[in-house]
Amino acid sequence: MNTRRPVAASLAVLGYIVMIAPLFFVVITAFTAGSTVRFPPDGFSLRWFEAAVTYQPFMSALASSLQLAVFAAVASLALGVPVALAIHRGKIPGKGLLEGMFLSPLIVPELVVGLALYQQFMIGLGMNNLTTLAIGHTVLMFPYAVRVTGASLALIDPAVEDAARGLGASPMRTFFTITLPLLRPGIFSAALLAFVTSFNNVPLSLLLQSREFRTLPVTMLDYVQQNYDPIVASTSVLILAGTVLVAVVAERTVGFAKIFGGINR
């Protein structure tokens, strides 16, 4: 820690405490042996973890959420990478405007996007809610994909691509042997960000839910409105553990410096 800036350092510590303290209470209560959410917990057991993984609505919602998040991540990148390339490498007029447009879903409130999708796609075109949710999440993740891959594209020296062309590589060949490998950390971080954001999304998923297809956060929200047992806490801890695992894998394979370097620049 930087001891020469005590105020900034104390604020940082305070920030971490504010962020982590509630998690701490959730984690503790998840291990209770009692049947109510209470702090301090009544004894220690893993019964609520067992309950969580055997509770059918949660597990099928988890499968739905994972499916949706994977689809949204892949689809938004499949669209976002070409758009980022066009913005950063193409010779198109009005690049700034274009970039601004692709950022706009971040500004429009998600409920508005959700309502529009609900009216136009589900009611208007009669699409089922899975398709509509997939489209909705892809639209929401798309700006992240464009921004994050665009940021790491901007870090690649265009002369490197020129050099490949000069050595005899076609534009296609240059993309697959030079640009794409150099873009990999950016694509990976965009995918991670899109996946996590989609997985945790509530507003859109809430608006577009149905009995057949409901995401985990929405299902949990539903559950706490009627019950007050620690199964929600234990499920949360499991999600937290999963997220930490993803983060560790990301750190091991790509490195946070690269991932978040890509986002910050």
Next chain:
Amino acid sequence: MSVTSAAQFQAVSQVFGDFTAVDAIDLTIPEGKLTTLLGPSGCGKTTSLRMLAGYLRPTGGRILIRGEDFTTAPPEKRNLGMVFQSYALFPHMSVADNVGYGLKLRRVSGSERAKRVTEALEMVGLAHLAGSRPKQLSGGQQQRVAIARAVAIEPDLLLLDEPLSNLDARLRLQMRAEIRRIQSETGLSVVLVTHDQDEALEMSDQMVVMKDGRIQQQGSPQDVFPAPANRFVAEFLGYENFVPTADAQVTVRPEHLHVNARQSPAATSDGLSLDGRVTDLAYRGVDVLVTLAADAPGSSSPDPIRLVADLRASTAPDLRIGDEVAITASPGHLVTLPA
């Protein structure tokens, strides 16, 4: 047809919006020689090189390579080796894979490729670094890898954009000799862009001086240096003294001016001979820079003209600021320029 030129620019222009970066230049790049494009920042050197390499399409004129029209061909169809100012090595590949990249695209078999990669790296003295990543290398080493990569494909032309400007002074001198050696070993036709006149003079077989997108003068250093075609080229090559005459002007290099106390007899009668005054002195060890204000008989303005003499410290007369002096130069050192 007999091929005597590696490449030719025929009235080639490049216009960006309403700005003309390169203005209808005609230029022949000779086979097996080193040609430098020399000029100040923004004069269109890089633009010309990028048009030759195919990264920019000329807005006018034609570019021939070995007699064939390549004006609109993309870079990958040209077989030219380009060395970029930023080196532009592929960061995700080893040094050997960088050098072998162009050979792989040419479907050179594995063993043959390995052999040619090793040869190219030996030529630049870096065979021992074949397995390294570019970011593990120093700037000078990266530069050599970039050259090896460009030479490995046996290009029709080797193009270098300011290859030495990112290196420190000592390495720069070393690389001048090294690039010359590579050129003569391989017999490649080389085009090198620089804004450093010493570099151009030392390295060129042919030098091409540019300004504002036009060629001002071209020829061997031996032809250009003693006979600049106009005031711009003269100034760029270090001629600092310009004396107006009746219908033109003469120029002379600072090291060719003689400065003596007024009473001594004039050294030459048919060369330059002016009266003047010492306005500044700068002792630099080997030499002394003397700044002078001279009365100019041919000048239309009444103000004295400013001259600079570069005298050898060991033989220079003892001068003080304010001394009245005679300024002379022998006729062989005078170059007449258009006014």
